[in-house]
Amino acid sequence: MNKTIILKSRPEGTPQLSDFELTDEKMPEVMQGEILLKTKYVSVDPYLRGRMSNADSYVPPFELNKPISSGIVAEVVESKNDKFKKGDFVSDRLDWKEYQISTGKDLQKLDPSIQPLSVYLGVVGMTGMTAYTGLTQIGKPKAGETIVVSGAAGAVGSIVGQIGKILGCHVVGIAGSDEKVEMLKSKFGFDAGINYYTTKDMNKAIAETCPKGVDIYFDNVGGPISDAVHRNINQFGRIVVCGAISMYNATEMPTGPRVEGFLIKRSALMQGFIVSDFVDKFPEGAKQLGQWLKEGKLTYEETVIEGFDAIPEAFIGLFTGKNKGKMIVKV
Amino acid sequence: MNKTIILKSRPEGTPQLSDFELTDEKMPEVMQGEILLKTKYVSVDPYLRGRMSNADSYVPPFELNKPISSGIVAEVVESKNDKFKKGDFVSDRLDWKEYQISTGKDLQKLDPSIQPLSVYLGVVGMTGMTAYTGLTQIGKPKAGETIVVSGAAGAVGSIVGQIGKILGCHVVGIAGSDEKVEMLKSKFGFDAGINYYTTKDMNKAIAETCPKGVDIYFDNVGGPISDAVHRNINQFGRIVVCGAISMYNATEMPTGPRVEGFLIKRSALMQGFIVSDFVDKFPEGAKQLGQWLKEGKLTYEETVIEGFDAIPEAFIGLFTGKNKGKMIVKV
Numbered sequence: 001m002n003k004t005i006i007l008k009s010r011p012e013g014t015p016q017l018s019d020f021e022l023t024d025e026k027m028p029e030v031m032q033g034e035i036l037l038k039t040k041y042v043s044v045d046p047y048l049r050g051r052m053s054n055a056d057s058y059v060p061p062f063e064l065n066k067p068i069s070s071g072i073v074a075e076v077v078e079s080k081n082d083k084f085k086k087g088d089f090v091s092d093r094l095d096w097k098e099y100q101i102s103t104g105k106d107l108q109k110l111d112p113s114i115q116p117l118s119v120y121l122g123v124v125g126m127t128g129m130t131a132y133t134g135l136t137q138i139g140k141p142k143a144g145e146t147i148v149v150s151g152a153a154g155a156v157g158s159i160v161g162q163i164g165k166i167l168g169c170h171v172v173g174i175a176g177s178d179e180k181v182e183m184l185k186s187k188f189g190f191d192a193g194i195n196y197y198t199t200k201d202m203n204k205a206i207a208e209t210c211p212k213g214v215d216i217y218f219d220n221v222g223g224p225i226s227d228a229v230h231r232n233i234n235q236f237g238r239i240v241v242c243g244a245i246s247m248y249n250a251t252e253m254p255t256g257p258r259v260e261g262f263l264i265k266r267s268a269l270m271q272g273f274i275v276s277d278f279v280d281k282f283p284e285g286a287k288q289l290g291q292w293l294k295e296g297k298l299t300y301e302e303t304v305i306e307g308f309d310a311i312p313e314a315f316i317g318l319f320t321g322k323n324k325g326k327m328i329v330k331v
Numbered sequence: 332m333n334k335t336i337i338l339k340s341r342p343e344g345t346p347q348l349s350d351f352e353l354t355d356e357k358m359p360e361v362m363q364g365e366i367l368l369k370t371k372y373v374s375v376d377p378y379l380r381g382r383m384s385n386a387d388s389y390v391p392p393f394e395l396n397k398p399i400s401s402g403i404v405a406e407v408v409e410s411k412n413d414k415f416k417k418g419d420f421v422s423d424r425l426d427w428k429e430y431q432i433s434t435g436k437d438l439q440k441l442d443p444s445i446q447p448l449s450v451y452l453g454v455v456g457m458t459g460m461t462a463y464t465g466l467t468q469i470g471k472p473k474a475g476e477t478i479v480v481s482g483a484a485g486a487v488g489s490i491v492g493q494i495g496k497i498l499g500c501h502v503v504g505i506a507g508s509d510e511k512v513e514m515l516k517s518k519f520g521f522d523a524g525i526n527y528y529t530t531k532d533m534n535k536a537i538a539e540t541c542p543k544g545v546d547i548y549f550d551n552v553g554g555p556i557s558d559a560v561h562r563n564i565n566q567f568g569r570i571v572v573c574g575a576i577s578m579y580n581a582t583e584m585p586t587g588p589r590v591e592g593f594l595i596k597r598s599a600l601m602q603g604f605i606v607s608d609f610v611d612k613f614p615e616g617a618k619q620l621g622q623w624l625k626e627g628k629l630t631y632e633e634t635v636i637e638g639f640d641a642i643p644e645a646f647i648g649l650f651t652g653k654n655k656g657k658m659i660v661k662v
Binding site: 055226236254262273 | 381550553554557567572573574575578584585586587588589590591592593594595596597598599600601602603604605608
């Protein structure tokens with residue numbers, strides 16, 4: 001049989017295991033021109049939370065009682081399509097199923113000499129591309145500037161910080177444990193890290209670790225952590241609004257200090273984006289990220305959870321800090 | 332004697348007449364290379380409120396017991412400088428004094444064929460330049476897009492709307508009285524206007540007057556009016572944060588709905604600015620605004636208060652909606 005995970009109910013607040021259901025579907029039959037894919041790695045990402053709600057958005061929400069989809073690396077286990085052969089590895093946005101059919105359209109064929117193949121969901125996949133495009137297209141860093149990254153130990157944040165260092169910036173990361181802060185510095189080369197759980201005065205901690213103020217804030221979290229960074233933004237500062245994980249599970253409209261005042265005072269910019277806004281930069285980004293990875297300038301952290309059934313649990317873990325770096329389910 | 336208005340105390344909340352003092356200074360003596368200026372028109376502007384506070388800003392605050400300064404049109408009444416002769420008219424940021432000395436440095440010499448000369452403080456001065464640069468450099472309007480302007484009957488807002496129409500956009504203005512809303516449509520050519528005092532559901536009113544959503548929001552006010560516009564922002568919308576008059580007199584940090592959520596959802600941008608950020612666009616802007624004015628494509632509204640002593644009262648009136656268009660004191 002063919003295990004499948006469907007959205008059983010739309011989460012209220014933090015997603016619960018009961019919002020998901022593991023079902024068994026029958027094995028699909030491969031028709032001429034099609035291939036059969038076996039799921040190997042599944043990417044779980046905070047933004048999926050948004051698609052589980054029925055909220056107004058230009059990306060349609062997941063449908064109830066239908067499979068959820070996300071970035072997946074799969075192996076071709078049967079092929080009736082000349083362009084693919086058994087044993088090929090591919091990646092795309094695919095359903096949370098053990099096996100599924102594809103016509104091959106839009107599939108990215110992977111180079112298996114780069115291992116583990118899960119990097120195609122992370123540092124050289126959409127995660128890396130999110131960091132690369134958001135930082136370069138909105139943040140526009142110049143050497144010598146200061147970048148603060150929130151959610152810095154997360155998948156996107158850890159790559160943003162490393163790119164910042166490659167580009168000659170002073171980089172400070174904010175994360176939720178001493179262990180993560182230590183990793184930011186020792187593994188990812190951040191200049192400083194701040195543990196927001198144990199730091200009483202975030203405003204002061206940012207001022208101290210950013211003696212020349214904050215030119216770019218790459219924001220993955222929103223909320224009070226961001227308020228403290230905003231207070232340290234320099235003139236002509238750029239705030240890259242990539243994620244707001246602190247707000248994704250909110251059931252009422254989150255409120256906070258109004259931003260218009262400091263935006264005017266500092267002639268500062270806040271811009272939201274999703275990675276597909278910069279699709280024309282993907283070829284450049286993929287080439288650059290792959291090159292940095294091969295040169296050893298870019299490293300990554302993965303939290304790998306084993307087993308198809310564990311996908312919902314891995315996803316929920318994103319909201320309780322269970323992951324260091326990219327959260328991956330290995331099937 | 333020489334009347335002068337000094338900042339007596341830093342306003343708490345809405346400025347009061349008692350925050351200002353009218354003093355008499357002795358007439359200055361004109362030295363070689365200098366000219367004596369007699370104040371003719373004084374510009375009072377909401378942004379001056381910020382400089383009356385001691386708050387952290389990269390523009391230094393006004394000093395206590397020293398004259399306040401703003402945009403002024405003055406007449407040369409005595410000249411010991413070859414570049415100026417008696418009867419010339421000039422404009423610059425000058426002190427709130429009846430008479431003052433200048434070396435001539437930075438003074439803009441005015442063409443008296445354009446009348447009244449107060450337009451050099453308004454539609455073809457810094458007010459017009461603020462509208463022009465904010466709208467073109469941040470808003471980047473394309474023909475067919477929808478622009479919403481708050482504080483639309485104000486000096487900057489009324490020019491923004493007219494430029495929007497010249498550039499082929501659908502333009503909706505928000506103002507605080509039926510009379511102002513009527514003026515937006517009949518005098519300034521806005522497609523629609525909303526009276527925020529009498530409109531119960533601003534969200535709905537914006538949706539109805541902007542059937543294709545809001546591509547550009549030129550924000551002069553901040554606060555709940557802006558929250559309603561934010562809810563109608565289109566994908567890739569641009570929010571030009573020009574002013575936040577609703578918050579200038581706040582004594583506590585104003586709070587409101589957090590913006591990160593819709594910025595991400597809509598891939599939208601919010602950017603604050605002051606006119607001097609775009610100093611390299613001033614020649615282009617001055618030429619364009621002057622041309623539109625001569626062609627009759629740009630009109631303006633002035634509220635003229637008479638008498639030097641009335642400057643503080645005129646300034647305070649900005650915060651209670653006393654002005655239609657540019658607030659000017661004629662001396």
